[in-house]
Amino acid sequence: MKLLLIKGIHFLLSLMGRGGSLPGTIALKMDADILKKFKMPKKVIMVTGTNGKTTTSNLIVESFAKAGYRVIGNRKGDNLKEGIVTLLCTHSSLRYEVQADVVVLEVDELTVMRVFKDLGVTTFVVNNFFRDQLDRAGEMETIVRRIESVLDDYEGHLILNANDPNVVRLADSAKKADIHYYGVGKNEVSSETSNEASEGKFCPRCGRSLHYDYYQYSHIGKFVCECGFGKNDIEYFVDAIDYENETFTMNQKTYHSFQNAIYAIYNCAAVLCCMGVNGVSDECANEVFKTFTMHKGRNESFDLNGKCLLNLVKNPTGANEVMKAIMKNHEDKNVMIILNDHDQDGRDVSWIWDAHFDLLIDEHTKRVLCSGTRAYDIALRMKYEGYENIEVYERVEDGIVRLKELKEDAYVIATYTALQSTRSIIRRHAS
Structure with missing residues (x-):
């Protein structure tokens, strides 16, 4: 009856032209453990990080849809617990069976630890970590440690940005995970030095200074430490970017970029890695890249x-x-x-x-x-x-x-x- 009531509230709000996470807020007040009741599909993909969550998750949604899967996601960016509950309530049967082959969730960094273990995540994509909203989130170290805390027994796919030391460090906490890295090689926007706000100066493993071969932006780039931190096999590596023609090359294949910017290339690399580890053709993602447009005020x-x-x-x-x-x-x-x-x-x-x-x-x-x-x-x-x-x-x-x-x-x-x-x-x- 609770789920039926939530569905009814969502329907009425939709008729009024309103949406948002109110149904999820009400659902959690009625049952604080409602997330544990949902029967999730075999593929549950979570995307987090400071910048690019919405774009990356939407690209993943569209790529799975292009491949013929029934897929749902919080595409409008309702990435707190209330928004996630709203999505699942409105796409489930009255027996709490989620009506989809794939669920793709953009999740706020601070919300990850509140929902991760209840959702049965099978693929966890982490874009990057930067200082953001210090009064709400605290220093970046606080966020990273909270995410590390949920990875000790995680056995699914863990997709990490190999060019962010604060993302790469998650691998040390995820001993049971199937870890995959993506990264981007030196290109025309890369530089040997950086004067931007940087959170990647020191090795999170031993504390020594990191050595960078090049920077893409902020602390994103190719780095290594004397202790070996940063020496990872990058399976999904962009080795060339043609900004003029809006294409890039990964593993000897050329793809389109939906936007002519370095951060968009990282989004694409994360998506291709996600598709690859889930056994979906990269052509589905490439077709999405060709037609994907930013909307709702984002570029x-x-x-x-x-x-x-x-x-x-x-x-x-x-x-x-x-x-x-x-x-x-x-x-x-x-x-x-x-x-x-x-x-x-x-x-x-x-x-x-x-x-x-x-x-x-x-x-x-x-x-x-x-x-x-x-x-x-x-x-x-x-x-x-x-x-x-x-x-x-x-x-x-x-x-x-x-x-x-x-x-x-x-x-x-x-x-x-x-x-x-x-x-x-x-x-x-x-x-």
Whole structure:
């Protein structure tokens, strides 16, 4: 009866045009152990990490669907326990049998330890770890240790980013797991040094300094320690990237990339590794890469009296990569930064001082518009970099209207709680 009631609540919310994780919240209040009751399919895939969870999990969902599987996933990013329970409740029989061949779950890093052992995970994909929302999550070390705590008796596939030392260290805690690595070789965006915020300076095994052959971004790159940490066989290795033609080569085969950026290549490599260990043809993933488009404000394009690109930022590393992508456009442009400090963003916005906002400054960035609940903080940050042409708009809509008045291309970057409301405003004013 409890499950029937939850299904009814979900149905009514759907009729009202509302969704989200409310049904799961109610379900957990009725039965705190409800996750243990679901009869999961033979393939349960969990994806976690700081950046790229949503994209990677959605690519995996579509790749399995392309291969003919019945697959469900929390595609809108409801990645806390309540969202996961909502997904399973709405896709199960009244006997708690999940109606799918494959379940793909994007899971918040702090939620992993709350749900991992109840879900019967068969494949665990870990993208990367960066400092993110310090007031909620604490230092990155806290997150990694919590995830390590669930791996002691895990016997499924463990898919790790070989170019992140904080991900690779999970292998030391997962003695029973079937471990697979993916990685990306040196390419035109790689460098021998890095001045970005870095969490990969020291070996997590022995404490010595890590030696890097090259960096891709932040602490992601090829590393090794004298003790042998980092010397892993990488089964799924991208050895060449053609950014101009948006392709890459892995294990002597060429694939398409859904986006022309290094972090997108890592997403693709993780997906190909996941498909491979689950016995699914890589052609299914490649077909998805060819047509996959970002949506719901994540690198989404609009016509706002010219090109307007909207993207999400939430931590220094992600912000740096978004700004690098913006600056590939060498034409005149305007940039709008919307910084909120609500609970889901993280109340502590000190991360903006770790991000390289100097990346935005050149003769083609005509002005920077600042908005959000912490508009004046981001304006001060840009002022500190020596940038002068700054406009502050306490109302986001006023800033969007201003962008539309201007003739240059527009780039809008927003924190989590600002993203969807900003997207709605842009859509109202777009052609």
